[in-house]
Amino acid sequence: MSNEKDWETFKQRLFTKSSINLNDYKPTQMQRRITNLMTRHGATTYLAFFDMMERNSQLYKEFIDFLTINVTEFFRTPEKFDELEKKVIPDLLIKNKKLSIWSAGCSIGAEPYSIAMILNELTPGVKHRILATDLDTEILGKAKKGVYTMNELKNMPTPRLSKYFKQVDGTFQLNEDIKSRIEFGRHNLLLDKFESGFDLILCRNVVIYFTEEAKDALYRRFFASLKSGGVLFVGGTEAILNFRDIGFQSYMPFFYRKP
Numbered sequence: 163m164s165n166e167k168d169w170e171t172f173k174q175r176l177f178t179k180s181s182i183n184l185n186d187y188k189p190t191q192m193q194r195r196i197t198n199l200m201t202r203h204g205a206t207t208y209l210a211f212f213d214m215m216e217r218n219s220q221l222y223k224e225f226i227d228f229l230t231i232n233v234t235e236f237f238r239t240p241e242k243f244d245e246l247e248k249k250v251i252p253d254l255l256i257k258n259k260k261l262s263i264w265s266a267g268c269s270i271g272a273e274p275y276s277i278a279m280i281l282n283e284l285t286p287g288v289k290h291r292i293l294a295t296d297l298d299t300e301i302l303g304k305a306k307k308g309v310y311t312m313n314e315l316k317n318m319p320t321p322r323l324s325k326y327f328k329q330v331d332g333t334f335q336l337n338e339d340i341k342s343r344i345e346f347g348r349h350n351l352l353l354d355k356f357e358s359g360f361d362l363i364l365c366r367n368v369v370i371y372f373t374e375e376a377k378d379a380l381y382r383r384f385f386a387s388l389k390s391g392g393v394l395f396v397g398g399t400e401a402i403l404n405f406r407d408i409g410f411q412s413y414m415p416f417f418y419r420k421p
């Protein structure tokens with residue numbers, strides 16, 4: 163199997179091709195996961211696998227999806243967060259002063275904390291409920307700590323960065339007030355019970371490995387968990403084709419509303 167030199171070259175070539183820096187990931191975990199994927203595709207060295215990806219763009223895409231399983235950013239897809247801030251949340255606030263929001267598949271917390279910042283600015287002093295859940299308990303531990311790298315904060319305008327974070331030894335620590343606004347919990351979207359009464363559910367970049375059947379069942383359960391007038395916000399590659407069958411109305415691209 164591959165050696166350390168191979169691994170270094172693989173990381174360099176991947177960085178040149180994708181700007182993904184594998185040095186930002188835990189090497190043992192990452193090597194184990196990549197080796198599993200390589201074996202599935204019949205490659206015996208990292209470099210042979212890289213050559214396969216150069217020839218096969220589908221395999222390259224699969225590899226990127228595979229890597230990004232926990233990857234997240236504050237205000238991910240900034241233009242969608244802009245719509246959320248300027249249109250979706252203000253519309254929801256017309257009906258309800260206090261919102262109930264669920265970030266499903268929250269990873270390290272960047273998504274629910276982005277929502278908390280928006281609400282803090284739109285409705286200072288109001289206590290909304292923000293539930294944030296993930297399958298991965300390790301990642302939830304990181305979410306609760308609220309310590310981030312610059313890369314995770316790259317979409318954050320400087321005024322927000324200085325308003326909400328303290329820089330300590332090259333990391334960015336989120337302030338306690340924003341941290342206290344999120345209720346984190348472990349929850350498996352494919353197994354566990356769903357709460358109801360949400361005004362807004364975010365489920366973004368979570369379902370890439372789910373089958374079509376599992377996705378359909380999931381979106382139906384989200385529909386049932388929303389209040390009338392509530393909105394489901396999905397990822398930028400996750401448009402729901404049969405949203406009408408489920409009962410949703412189209413609202414804006416990647417936002418679906420329960421009538």
Ligand SMILES: C[S@@+](CC[C@H](N)C(=O)[O-])C[C@H]1O[C@@H](n2cnc3c(N)ncnc32)[C@H](O)[C@@H]1O
Nearest residue numbers: 231233234267269296297298350351366367368
């Ligand atoms: C790529 S991150 C997305 C984070 C954030 N929603 C975003 O868009 O930036 C995907 C997250 O979904 C979680 N996840 C995957 N399968 C899940 C499941 N069945 N139930 C709950 N969370 C799940 C993973 O643990 C991971 O943290």
